[in-house]
Amino acid sequence: MSFLNLAALGLLGLLPVIVILYLLKLKRKPLVISSHLLWKKAIEDYTANTPFQKLRKNLLLLIQLILLTLLILGLARPMIKTAEGENKSRVIIIDASASMNANDTGVSRFESAKKKAEELIRDMGSGDKSMLIVSAAQTTVRQGFTDSKSELLRALEKIKSTDTSGDLREALTLAVSLFDENDDGEIVIISDGGGGDISDFADVNYPLHYIPVGVNSDNVGITGIDIRSSFQNPDARQIFISIENFSEREEEITLEMKLNNRLIDARLLKFAPGQRISEIFEYSGNEEGIIKVSLDHYDSLEQDNTVYSYMTPRNDINILLVSTGNYFLERCLMLDPRVRVSKISPAEYTARGDYDIVVFDGFTPDFPVGQTPAVFINCLPQEVTDESRSVLEYPTILDWDRSHPIMRFIDMSDVMVAEAKNVSLPPVWTPIVNSVKAPLVAVMDGLEHRWAYIGFELYNSNWTLRVSFPIFIANAIKWLTEPQSKAEYTQIITGTPIPIYFDDETEKYTVIDPHLNRHEVLFQGNPTFFTKTDFVGSYKIEGGDATRTIAANLTSERESNIDPKPEVKIGAASISGDTDKIKRIKEIWPWLAWAALALLVFEWYVYHRRRFL
Amino acid sequence: MSITDIKNQNSEGPGTEASSAQNEALLEPEFLKKLDQLNILSRKVFKGRMKGERRSKKKGSSVEFADYRNYIIGDDLRYLDWNAYARLEKLFLKLFMEEEDLDVHFIVDCSKSMSFGKPNKLVYSAKIAAALGYIALSNYDRIIISGVTDRIRNYQPSLRGKNQVFSMFNFLKGLKSEGETNLTSACREFVIRHKRPGVVIILSDFLDPGGFEPALKHFVARQFDCFIMHILDREELDPQTVGDLRLIDSETNTMKEVSITEALLKRYKATAAAFCMEIEDYSLKHGMHYLRTTTDTPFEDLILRYLKKAGFVV
Numbered sequence: 001m002s003f004l005n006l007a008a009l010g011l012l013g014l015l016p017v018i019v020i021l022y023l024l025k026l027k028r029k030p031l032v033i034s035s036h037l038l039w040k041k042a043i044e045d046y047t048a049n050t051p052f053q054k055l056r057k058n059l060l061l062l063i064q065l066i067l068l069t070l071l072i073l074g075l076a077r078p079m080i081k082t083a084e085g086e087n088k089s090r091v092i093i094i095d096a097s098a099s100m101n102a103n104d105t106g107v108s109r110f111e112s113a114k115k116k117a118e119e120l121i122r123d124m125g126s127g128d129k130s131m132l133i134v135s136a137a138q139t140t141v142r143q144g145f146t147d148s149k150s151e152l153l154r155a156l157e158k159i160k161s162t163d164t165s166g167d168l169r170e171a172l173t174l175a176v177s178l179f180d181e182n183d184d185g186e187i188v189i190i191s192d193g194g195g196g197d198i199s200d201f202a203d204v205n206y207p208l209h210y211i212p213v214g215v216n217s218d219n220v221g222i223t224g225i226d227i228r229s230s231f232q233n234p235d236a237r238q239i240f241i242s243i244e245n246f247s248e249r250e251e252e253i254t255l256e257m258k259l260n261n262r263l264i265d266a267r268l269l270k271f272a273p274g275q276r277i278s279e280i281f282e283y284s285g286n287e288e289g290i291i292k293v294s295l296d297h298y299d300s301l302e303q304d305n306t307v308y309s310y311m312t313p314r315n316d317i318n319i320l321l322v323s324t325g326n327y328f329l330e331r332c333l334m335l336d337p338r339v340r341v342s343k344i345s346p347a348e349y350t351a352r353g354d355y356d357i358v359v360f361d362g363f364t365p366d367f368p369v370g371q372t373p374a375v376f377i378n379c380l381p382q383e384v385t386d387e388s389r390s391v392l393e394y395p396t397i398l399d400w401d402r403s404h405p406i407m408r409f410i411d412m413s414d415v416m417v418a419e420a421k422n423v424s425l426p427p428v429w430t431p432i433v434n435s436v437k438a439p440l441v442a443v444m445d446g447l448e449h450r451w452a453y454i455g456f457e458l459y460n461s462n463w464t465l466r467v468s469f470p471i472f473i474a475n476a477i478k479w480l481t482e483p484q485s486k487a488e489y490t491q492i493i494t495g496t497p498i499p500i501y502f503d504d505e506t507e508k509y510t511v512i513d514p515h516l517n518r519h520e521v522l523f524q525g526n527p528t529f530f531t532k533t534d535f536v537g538s539y540k541i542e543g544g545d546a547t548r549t550i551a552a553n554l555t556s557e558r559e560s561n562i563d564p565k566p567e568v569k570i571g572a573a574s575i576s577g578d579t580d581k582i583k584r585i586k587e588i589w590p591w592l593a594w595a596a597l598a599l600l601v602f603e604w605y606v607y608h609r610r611r612f613l
Numbered sequence: 614m615s616i617t618d619i620k621n622q623n624s625e626g627p628g629t630e631a632s633s634a635q636n637e638a639l640l641e642p643e644f645l646k647k648l649d650q651l652n653i654l655s656r657k658v659f660k661g662r663m664k665g666e667r668r669s670k671k672k673g674s675s676v677e678f679a680d681y682r683n684y685i686i687g688d689d690l691r692y693l694d695w696n697a698y699a700r701l702e703k704l705f706l707k708l709f710m711e712e713e714d715l716d717v718h719f720i721v722d723c724s725k726s727m728s729f730g731k732p733n734k735l736v737y738s739a740k741i742a743a744a745l746g747y748i749a750l751s752n753y754d755r756i757i758i759s760g761v762t763d764r765i766r767n768y769q770p771s772l773r774g775k776n777q778v779f780s781m782f783n784f785l786k787g788l789k790s791e792g793e794t795n796l797t798s799a800c801r802e803f804v805i806r807h808k809r810p811g812v813v814i815i816l817s818d819f820l821d822p823g824g825f826e827p828a829l830k831h832f833v834a835r836q837f838d839c840f841i842m843h844i845l846d847r848e849e850l851d852p853q854t855v856g857d858l859r860l861i862d863s864e865t866n867t868m869k870e871v872s873i874t875e876a877l878l879k880r881y882k883a884t885a886a887a888f889c890m891e892i893e894d895y896s897l898k899h900g901m902h903y904l905r906t907t908t909d910t911p912f913e914d915l916i917l918r919y920l921k922k923a924g925f926v927v
Contacts, residue, residue: 028859028870034726034734034849035794035820036862036869038888042881043871 001080002126004587008075015065022061063603070596074589079125087127089145089183091175092117094159095191096136097166098494098559102192102214102300109213109564110161113190116211120188121152131178132156135171135195136534137164137495145178162534163303164495165556168195172570176204189575193565194558201571212577214564218247220271220297221304221560225491225553226408227291227311228474229336230282237311239281241293245271246561254296257281259311260289288313290538290549304560308538308551309491316340317481322349323361328464329377332473333359339477357480362457371449373480378457380423390422395435395456404432405482406443406452406475410468417463420456429453443479450480491551494536498550499527500543509543514552639743639782647917648747681705716757716771716811717749718837720803721785723760723767724794725864726820730846730908737908738816738844739785744916745814746781748926750774756781757807760788763795765802793864794821796828804831814840814925818849825892829899839901840925843892847907850885852878 003009033039094117100110121130124147132143132155143155168189179185186207189195192214224242245251251271257264265281281293294306319333321343333341342355346363357373364379374381400412412433422438425431428446431439444451463469482490492498500509502523509521511530514537521530521543533539533552541548554560567576640648684693684704692707719742727735746756753773758781760767769784796817813832819825832839855873862869871877889905896903904923906915920926 028857030859030861030868031854032861032863034729034818034846034863035822036860036865036867037820037822038849038881038885039860039869039871041888042877042884045884046877046880 001078001588004077004079004122006076008072008077011072011075012069014072015068018064018068019061022058022064059606060603063599063606067596067599067603070592070599074592074596077587077589078592079587087129087184088125089179089185090120090124090128090130091133091178091185091187092120092130093133093135093168093171093175093187093189093191095166095168095189095195096134096159096161097194098161098163098303098554098556099166099192099194099301099562100213101161101163101303102219102562104214104216104218104300104562108161109192112213113211114156114159116190116213117156118153121149121156124149131175132159133171133175134159135166135168135191136162137167138531139167139170139174141174141178162495163536163552163554164534165493165554165559166191166195168568169198169201171195172198172201172204176206179206189568191568192562193568194562195568196558197569199569199571203571203573208570208573208575210568210575210577212564212566214562216247216300217561217563218249219299219301219304219560219562220245220247220251220253220295221301222293222295222307222553222555223276223304223557223560224278224555225293225307225309227309228478229314229338233282233284235314235337236282236284237314239283239291239293239309241279241281241307242276242555243269243271243279243295244276244557244560245273246563247299248273251297255279256294256296258292258294259283259285259287261292283311286314287311290551301560301562303536304554304556306536307553307555308536309553310538310549310551314338317356317477318342318354319357319359319477320344320355321359321361322346322363322365323359324363326361326458328469329359329361329458329473332464332470333477335470336474336477357477369451373450375452375454375476375480377454378421378460380421380453381451384423384426384429392420392422392435392437394418395420395437395440397440398434398436400433400441401431404430404443406472406479407432408475409471410475412468415461415463415466415468417456417461419460423455425453450482452476452480490548491553492533493556494533494552494554496533496552497529497531498533498539498541499529500541501527503544506544509541512540512542514538639740639786640747644744644913644916645747647913648744648751681707715749715752715754716807716809717746717754718803718807718811718813719746719756719758720800720813720815720817721758721760721788722762722794722796722815722817722819723788723790724762724792724820725790726794726818727844728790729849729863732908733790734818734844734846734908735788735790737912738842739788740912741816741842741844741915742814743782743785744912745920745926746772746785747778750778750781755811758784759799759803761796761799761803762792763798765799765806766792795823796821796825797823797831800828800831804835804837808835810835810837812840813837814842816842816844818845819843819888819892820849826895829895829901832901833899839896839899841892841896841901841903843889843903843905845889845905845907847909850889850907851882 094113096110100108100113102109105112117132124130127147129145129147130152131141131145132152134140134142142159143152146152168191172187175187186209187204188209188211190211190213193212221244222241223244224240226240227237228240230236230238239257241255243255250273252268253271254266254268256266264283267279269277269279271277289311291309291311292306297305299305315338317336317339319339319341321330321333321341322345323329323343324345330341330343333339349363349365351365351367351370355372357375358369359375360377360379362378364376364382366382368383369381395417397412397415397417400410401407417440420435420438420440425439425442429442429444431442433439433441438455440455442453444453458464500521507523511519511521513519513532514535519530519532521528536552536554539550539552541550567574681694681697682705684706688706694705694707697703697705721738721742723735727738730737742758746758749756750772755771755773757771758769759765767788769781772781796819821828829839855875855878857872860869860871893903893905902924904919904925906919
């Protein structure tokens with residue numbers, strides 16, 4: 001047994017004080033009697049015949065000394081070890097993702113998690129050390145290994161939750177890497193189990209423990225927002241909203257859309273348990289400002305009840321099509337009413353930079369394209385050499401990156417390609433649609449420009465006949481033009497860094513976050529990334545000659561689904577929540593307190609019955 | 614606070630009454646009339662000096678036959694027993710008991726411990742002595758009163774006859790309780806002073822650190838007819854006080870700190886009872902009369918009933 005508060009034992013110095021007080025003479029009432037003779041005899045007989053007389057006389061003193069000793073021992077917080085092993089190294093991973101803001105237990109899950117982390121820290125035995133890691137969109141070490149409970153508790157106090165998606169995989173990887181060879185380590189994850197699928201994680205050689213938080217799945221959340229031009233009405237913009245009911249009961253909720261805090265539209269929606277609904281708002285005006293779409297509903301998680309975006313004035317997009325002729329391509333390009341298409345033949349092409357997008361259809365210019373966003377269809381930019389010049393016959397589309405903005409809402413499963421270039425693209429290119437041997441569609445998201453590549457002749461495929469093609473073109477137009485415009489509607493997922501481009505005249509930018517905190521961003525390269533995007537809302541970037549507004553939304557189905565998991569699957573192991581296995585020490589002061597209370601009752605009994613002892 | 618102050622302040626305990634019996638009339642006239650019928654009963658026959666109303670060891674001319682002796686020329690022929698001559702053909706003279714007076718000694722314990730009680734033990738003792746003294750004087754017995762502590766402190770030489778009653782009363786009323794008890798030394802002095810045995814009536818609480826046996830032995834040896842009046846206060850036999858007390862001995866002024874619990878009280882009562890029983894046993898064993906009383910016993914009942922029952926008076 002050892003003590004967590006050894007200093008309290010110094011109070012044992014009070015014991016002699018009790019003895020001294022006891023030794024001070026009792027105030028006795030004087031009484032004159034005829035003679036001591038009979039009293040003396042009686043006392044002698046009484047003393048001789050009553051056992052433990054001295055003890056009885058001092059019984060109250062003994063009780064009080066024991067009582068004080070018990071109280072002091074309780075203050076010293078004695079503890080016994082309940083788990084084996086000395087000098088344990090423990091990594092505590094706290095999930096700070098958006099779902100941990102759910103307050104289904106009266107307090108938020110995150111506060112519950114912090115409380116449990118605090119218990120773990122206080123549970124440390126002597127020689128043990130702990131580390132605190134926070135898992136959110138970014139994984140950070142908040143406190144390195146230390147045996148100082150106060151340091152750990154201070155670091156814990158400063159940890160805040162975020163509105164971002166969590167990534168337990170990254171946190172686990174980091175935790176495993178931080179152990180020394182000789183550490184007797186263990187990892188404790190405090191989460192609601194929504195940190196992503198880590199069932200394919202490599203086996204961890206350290207004991208894993210999971211402390212679940214959260215009790216129910218009552219949540220309706222907005223899982224998607226997109227703004228695009230209306231195909232039916234060239235003057236209108238459509239706002240796509242995706243909402244899902246993750247609870248187990250029906251819900252009736254009003255969905256509101258506001259522009260610059262002015263209500264534009266509202267809908268009453270009815271949800272069955274588990275139902276997803278998509279709604280489209282249409283806006284015909286040309287007002288610039290912040291779009292806010294919200295659910296008029298109170299549930300466990302507020303962060304996904306509102307999404308933001310930024311409505312920019314309608315600007316035309318000038319596209320130069322360098323082609324010998326491609327009807328379907330032209331038609332698709334002109335679907336977006338903002339688009340103005342200029343068509344020239346390859347021979348007429350010169351490197352003019354006054355177009356928003358240049359589409360090279362089977363033609364690579366002999367000179368560098370420059371910083372203009374471009375689409376290369378069945379051709380490559382001059383910077384990429386095709387040494388093999390081989391082709392793929394009937395390449396099968398294996399997979400495509402559904403998460404890339406250019407591939408949103410696109411299904412390539414019904415697309416067939418007769419012949420495609422068999423090109424090994426440089427690492428700067430990201431394959432988007434893959435075949436066995438070579439990418440069929442790729443993008444390059446450079447520092448100064450974006451390019452897209454389609455590795456086959458459109459007429460050598462049935463893609464132009466598929467609904468996914470015009471969607472691809474619309475996505476491409478949007479994606480290629482996004483970073484270039486300073487006044488545009490822009491939204492990110494919370495936790496995503498915002499790139500800030502500096503020109504020669506601007507030395508710093510100021511970012512105002514949704515909580516109205518101002519952050520200075522100084523030049524650290526172009527672009528400089530602003531990373532403090534942990535919260536839902538609009539971020540205003542001030543500086544230079546323009547102000548940008550970027551909306552950050554949660555829009556994560558994984559985070560909105562707040563159903564707590566009683567266990568997590570890490571690699572081959574299923575870790576269930578069992579806090580008893582984690583406890584290192586057991587404090588025994590409650591037993592001492594009960595014993596002191598019982599002794600106090602006994603002392604009362606002895607004092608009042610003293611006359612009969 | 615001094616012990617004197619405590620004694621003065623202690624209005625609840627014993628000993629607050631005046632140690633002197635002066636403030637009380639000892640016996641009421643109506644009560645005295647009732648005493649006229651009584652006589653102190655002595656089981657022993659003593660040799661007295663004068664003719665009293667009591668059998669004496671001396672053989673004289675009373676009507677009660679005592680013994681025979683051989684006839685000597687010159688004896689009174691009226692006292693010859695002719696029946697004995699007829700049987701034995703020898704001449705025997707009848708002898709008769711001579712009636713003489715009796716010395717009735719009163720030894721009154723005047724130590725400080727006798728100042729306790731409600732009523733005061735000394736006052737109570739003085740009244741008993743007055744009553745018994747009256748009876749004795751009424752029967753022409755001689756009374757001698759000694760007030761003792763560690764010695765004979767007050768002494769009333771012999772009084773005889775009813776006309777001495779008020780002298781006796783005055784003496785008794787003048788007794789004061791003071792000093793420590795030492796009955797042994799007092800009784801030794803008594804027996805040295807009084808060689809002629811008689812009746813001794815000892816009125817005391819016997820709370821003598823030296824014990825009672827050495828004191829009473831003096832009387833056994835000298836063949837006094839002893840009447841032990843063991844007088845105690847009710848509080849001394851059955852105290853009710855409990856708690857943390859500092860007991861102050863009224864005679865020695867010594868203090869004893871004691872925490873009185875119910876168990877200790879019980880033990881005390883047993884000790885007190887054993888103490889009384891010890892004196893009683895000793896008394897009976899040595900042919901003494903013993904009567905124990907407490908000061909709350911009605912005085913008339915004591916004299917007219919209990920003393921009769923105990924064989925003190927007839």
